[in-house]
Every structure is written in structure tokens, then in C-alpha cells.
Amino acid sequence: MSYPxxxxxxxxxxxxxxxxLRDEYKFNLLCELTAVDYWPEEEPRFNMxxxxxxxxxxxxxxxxxxxxxxxxxxxxxxxxxxGANWHEREVWDMFGIKFENHPDLRRVLMPYDWxxxxxxxxxxxxxxxxxxxxxxxxxxxxxxxxxxEEA
Amino acid sequence: MTEQxxxxxxxxxxxxxxxxxxxxxxxxxxxGPQHPSTHGVLRLLLELDGEVIVNCIPDxxxxxxxxxKNMEAxxxxxxxxxxxxxxxxxxxxxxxxxCLAIEKLADLDVPPRAQxxxxxxxxxxRISNHLVWLGTQALDLAAQSMFLYCFRERESILDIKELCSxxxxxxxxxxxxxxxxxxxxxxxxxxxxxLRMFPGRIKxxxxxxxxxxxxxxxxxxxxxxxxxxxxxxxxxxxxxxxxGVAYDVRKAQPYSGYEQYDFVIPTGTxxxxxxxxxxxxxxxxxxxxxxxxxxxxLPLGPFRSNxxxxxxxxxxELGTSxxxxxxxxxxxxxxxKVPKGATYLPVESPKGELGYYxxxxxxxxxxxxxxxxxxxxxxxALPVLAKGHLVADLVAIxxxxxxxxxxxxx
Numbered sequence: 001m002s003y004p005x006x007x008x009x010x011x012x013x014x015x016x017x018x019x020x021l022r023d024e025y026k027f028n029l030l031c032e033l034t035a036v037d038y039w040p041e042e043e044p045r046f047n048m049x050x051x052x053x054x055x056x057x058x059x060x061x062x063x064x065x066x067x068x069x070x071x072x073x074x075x076x077x078x079x080x081x082x083g084a085n086w087h088e089r090e091v092w093d094m095f096g097i098k099f100e101n102h103p104d105l106r107r108v109l110m111p112y113d114w115x116x117x118x119x120x121x122x123x124x125x126x127x128x129x130x131x132x133x134x135x136x137x138x139x140x141x142x143x144x145x146x147x148x149e150e151a
Numbered sequence: 152m153t154e155q156x157x158x159x160x161x162x163x164x165x166x167x168x169x170x171x172x173x174x175x176x177x178x179x180x181x182x183g184p185q186h187p188s189t190h191g192v193l194r195l196l197l198e199l200d201g202e203v204i205v206n207c208i209p210d211x212x213x214x215x216x217x218x219x220k221n222m223e224a225x226x227x228x229x230x231x232x233x234x235x236x237x238x239x240x241x242x243x244x245x246x247x248x249x250c251l252a253i254e255k256l257a258d259l260d261v262p263p264r265a266q267x268x269x270x271x272x273x274x275x276x277r278i279s280n281h282l283v284w285l286g287t288q289a290l291d292l293a294a295q296s297m298f299l300y301c302f303r304e305r306e307s308i309l310d311i312k313e314l315c316s317x318x319x320x321x322x323x324x325x326x327x328x329x330x331x332x333x334x335x336x337x338x339x340x341x342x343x344x345x346l347r348m349f350p351g352r353i354k355x356x357x358x359x360x361x362x363x364x365x366x367x368x369x370x371x372x373x374x375x376x377x378x379x380x381x382x383x384x385x386x387x388x389x390x391x392x393x394x395g396v397a398y399d400v401r402k403a404q405p406y407s408g409y410e411q412y413d414f415v416i417p418t419g420t421x422x423x424x425x426x427x428x429x430x431x432x433x434x435x436x437x438x439x440x441x442x443x444x445x446x447x448x449l450p451l452g453p454f455r456s457n458x459x460x461x462x463x464x465x466x467x468e469l470g471t472s473x474x475x476x477x478x479x480x481x482x483x484x485x486x487x488k489v490p491k492g493a494t495y496l497p498v499e500s501p502k503g504e505l506g507y508y509x510x511x512x513x514x515x516x517x518x519x520x521x522x523x524x525x526x527x528x529x530x531x532a533l534p535v536l537a538k539g540h541l542v543a544d545l546v547a548i549x550x551x552x553x554x555x556x557x558x559x560x561x
Contacts (some may be wrong), residue, residue: 062495081383087530107212118217
């Protein structure tokens with residue numbers, strides 16, 4: 001990331017880093033939390049991104065965490081920054097990155113019984129087939145009606 | 152009669168309600184998704200003890216249209232029209248954040264005239280957004296005439312936007328490198344007319360509401376949040392300022408030439424619905440000051456950058472210059488390429504900090520776009536704000552956070 005200044009960290013350090021940033025370096029506002037998928041070009045497939053802002057020092061910084069594998073997990077920072085709760089739910093919803101010890105890891109934007117994680121690069125930009133009376137059952141069979149995925 | 156087990160149609164939310172609710176001691180009430188006072192398609196599952204809210208579980212995503220995914224499949228300049236559609240009360244603000252982020256990535260210069268016009272339109276948009284907020288907030292608290300007054304004034308702002316771009320709402324007037332076209336000659340007259348008219352109107356609103364006992368009874372000490380709590384929940388904008396934290400991106404990290412203008416950040420003390428109302432009213436006055444200053448020293452000169460790799464050449468050049476024809480052709484067939492990199496760019500939208508995270512892999516399409524939207528975090532904070540209040544107060548609280556569900560769900 002060119003702006004703000006970014007550090008690269010390991011997944012197991014993220015809670016400690018967040019704690020230190022909040023308590024020692026006064027980065028009290030979590031302004032951004034998202035992920036990027038580099039499939040298929042790069043090997044650590046996902047990158048988690050954390051943006052911090054310090055109101056008293058008026059400075060920003062960011063942490064980038066590479067995550068390996070197709071179903072990665074990382075510790076939640078919602079214990080440190082309660083505002084991260086929904087951001088992490090969104091990342092789980094959109095990328096399928098699991099957050100350990102998260103209080104309420106459900107889908108937030110997609111329907112609760114949806115399958116797949118739409119913002120992954122291997123998820124096609126598809127469309128929903130319009131259902132009419134004559135083809136309702138035929139299309140209905142192809143739709144997701146599974147039980148919702150346990151986080 | 153045999154006792155039947157209670158059936159609930161919300162298996163995915165069952166673990167969030169208390170034991171008492173499952174035993175039937177407290178009432179579960181579904182508010183929304185189709186309800187006029189939820190300001191959009193927002194569903195709230197309320198757990199009520201009598202009329203007191205024990206627990207409030209927001210459920211969003213009804214307006215999720217996959218804008219981020221869609222933008223990844225479009226070229227940079229085509230993706231911009233989607234930014235208008237996220238927060239439909241703050242179109243120019245979204246355009247501004249997107250353009251500024253591209254300009255940061257591409258190191259693109261913006262002429263002073265374009266910057267000043269951007270500031271004027273963004274501040275008009277802030278007033279327009281606050282007018283919709285004020286009208287609907289008052290309507291929720293049963294002051295119906297406010298709604299009509301506010302929409303009357305908003306109309307003149309929409310007229311100004313129409314004057315510039317031909318569109319009333321989804322303008323896409325700001326483009327990477329400047330503006331779509333120069334502002335017309337009538338623009339200054341129209342804005343000055345608005346500047347003369349509006350301060351008196353703010354006085355009228357205040358005369359109707361600020362000391363109105365019906366309004367103050369329903370807003371004071373309602374939905375209180377302390378400064379620390381608001382910061383920990385990542386709340387920004389008028390909600391945070393209502394709690395007494397003077398954080399405004401325009402002052403803290405100025406963009407688009409905001410450092411030239413003289414304005415103050417209004418803050419509240421109690422962090423309740425009433426203080427947020429006062430903050431927003433004062434913000435409208437400060438916006439007028441900024442517009443006045445920007446208009447008084449509106450620079451002459453080009454309205455967009457001269458960098459032909461990003462900005463199309465003027466129509467007149469196409470007849471005489473081969474180079475201009477080539478640039479025109481390349482720009483409208485394959486678009487411009489943004490250098491590899493990533494950036495997070497925050498602007499102060501009327502609702503709070505609106506940040507665009509843009510990542511480019513050097514191609515003509517964005518690789519990843521994430522919008523950090525204030526409404527998403529505002530709805531996240533609703534349970535904290537609503538706890539212990541009455542159902543009727545919840546309506547005031549939702550209004551005071553100023554949410555737009557298009558902004559939340561994207």
C-alpha cells in the first residue's frame with residue numbers, strides 16, 4: 001500500500017499488534033478492515049488489511065497480513081476494537097476468511113443460506129436466472145437451498 | 152389444550168436473543184425490512200420487555216447489489232457511475248472519494264478551478280443530505296411540515312446540480328483529473344441566490360424545532376453514547392462529533408484544497424440525539440461559509456488536467472491534431488491504466504468518514520475496491536444506542552445516526 005504507511009505482519013501477531021497500536025501508540029480508531037484475493041497469481045492467496053487512525057496524533061497506518069490456503073483463519077480483533085465486528089463478518093461473507101473467537105460470525109450482506117464467497121476472484125460474476133411460471137421448478141432445482149454454512 | 156412449542160422463523164438469529172425470549176417472557180418484534188421509519192430496507196429484530204428494548208439485532212443486506220464485485224469487472228472510468236449509486240444522498244461525495252483515490256494512485260494533477268468547484272458541490276451535497284436527514288428525522292418525530300420545507304430547499308440544490316451536469320442526482324460530474332465539463336455561467340448566480348436564501352431558512356428550522364418542547368423531550372438524553380464508546384465502535388461524522396470529539400477529515404487531513412477555507416468543527420457535549428441535531432444544523436452553516444469563500448475566489452483556468460493519458464482531449468482538438476485523435480480513441484476503447492499500487496483515501500461525507508480502498512495491478516480495471524461506509528458502522532452501533540430505550544425512541548435513534556441502506560449494503 002502506498003498510502004498510508006503499511007507494515008506486513010504474520011497472522012498470529014495481529015491481536016498483539018492491534019493491542020499495542022491502540023494502547024501504546026494511540027491508534028484508537030479502526031478505520032478500515034478488508035481483504036484482497038490474489039488468486040491465481042500469488043501464493044499467499046489472501047491479504048488481510050487493517051487501517052488504523054490516531055485521533056490525537058492525526059496519523060494513519062496500515063497492517064497487511066498475508067494468509068495462506070483456500071480456507072484461512074485468523075484471530076479476531078473485535079476484542080480490541082469492537083467496531084471490527086461487522087467488518088470481519090463482511091470479510092467472512094465475501095472472502096470466506098474465518099475469524100477465531102469471533103462473537104457472532106454470520107454472513108452480513110448475503111442471505112444466510114448462500115453458498116460461496118462472492119468477492120473471491122474464482123467466484124464468477126454471474127447473474128440470477130429469472131423465474132417464470134413455465135420454468136420455475138426447473139430453475140429452482142439449480143438454486144442454493146442448502147442449510148447455512150456453520151462458521 | 153396441549154401446549155405447543157413456540158415456532159420462530161429466524162433460525163439464523165436464534166442464538167442472539169436471550170433465554171427469556173425463547174421462554175416467551177419477552178416479546179420478539181420484527182421491525183422492517185419494509186417500514187418507513189427504518190430509512191430504507193433495514194430489518195431490526197427487537198426483543199422487548201413491555202415497551203423497553205432489551206436487545207436489538209440489526210439485519211442488513213437487503214440492498215446488497217454486489218457493487219464492489221461489479222466494479223472489479225469494469226474499467227476505471229466506467230466503474231465511477233456505480234459510486235453514485237451507493238449512497239444516493241451523497242453522490243458527489245462518493246465521486247469525489249473515488250476520483251481522489253485514483254488521482255493519488257496515478258499521481259494526477261487537478262487544476263485549482265476543478266478543486267474549488269468540487270468543494271462547492273460537495274458542500275452543497277452536504278447541505279442537501281442534511282436537509283433530507285432533518286426532514287425525515289422531524290417526520291419520524293411527527294413534525295410533518297419540516298419534511299416539506301426541507302425538500303423545498305433541497306430542490307434548489309438539485310437544480311444547481313442539474314445546471315452543471317444535466318442530472319439531478321446521479322451526476323458523475325467529477326472525473327479523474329478534474330470535472331466532466333466546465334461549470335456554466337449561471338452556476339455562480341444560482342449558488343449566490345442559494346447562499347442569500349438559505350441562512351434565513353436555517354433560522355426557520357431552528358425556530359420550529361430547537362426549543363420546541365415536543366422535539367426536545369423526544370431527543371434529549373435519547374441514544375446517548377460516550378466519546379470512548381463511539382471511537383471504539385469506529386463511529387465517525389456527526390455521531391462522533393455529537394459526543395464531543397472534533398474529528399473531521401476535512402480539517403485533520405485536508406483534501407481538494409479544504410485547507411484554504413476557514414470553518415469550525417461543531418461538537419456536542421452529551422452525545423444524544425439532540426446534540427447530533429445541533430451539530431448537523433451548525434454544519435449546514437459552516438458549509439455555507441465554505442461555499443461563500445470558495446465562490447469568492449473561484450480561480451479561472453482549465454477545469455481538468457492536461458494529462459492526455461487519463462483525460463480526453465477537448466473536442467476542438469480532434470479536427471486538427473492526430474495525437475488527440477489517438478488519445479481519444481485509446482481512452483474510449485480501452486480506458487486508462489492506473490499504476491500498480493494500493494491506497495486508502497478517506498473523505499468527510501455528510502454521514503462520517505467515507506474511505507475508498509483502491510488497489511490496482513497496473514491494468515485498466517480496478518483490482519479491488521472496498522468502500523468503508525459510515526452507514527455500515529452506524530447500523531452496527533444501533534444495539535448499543537437503542538438499549539434500554541422505548542420503541543418510539545428507536546425511531547429517533549435510527550434517524551439520528553443518519554443511515555442510507557444503499558451505503559451500508561453496497
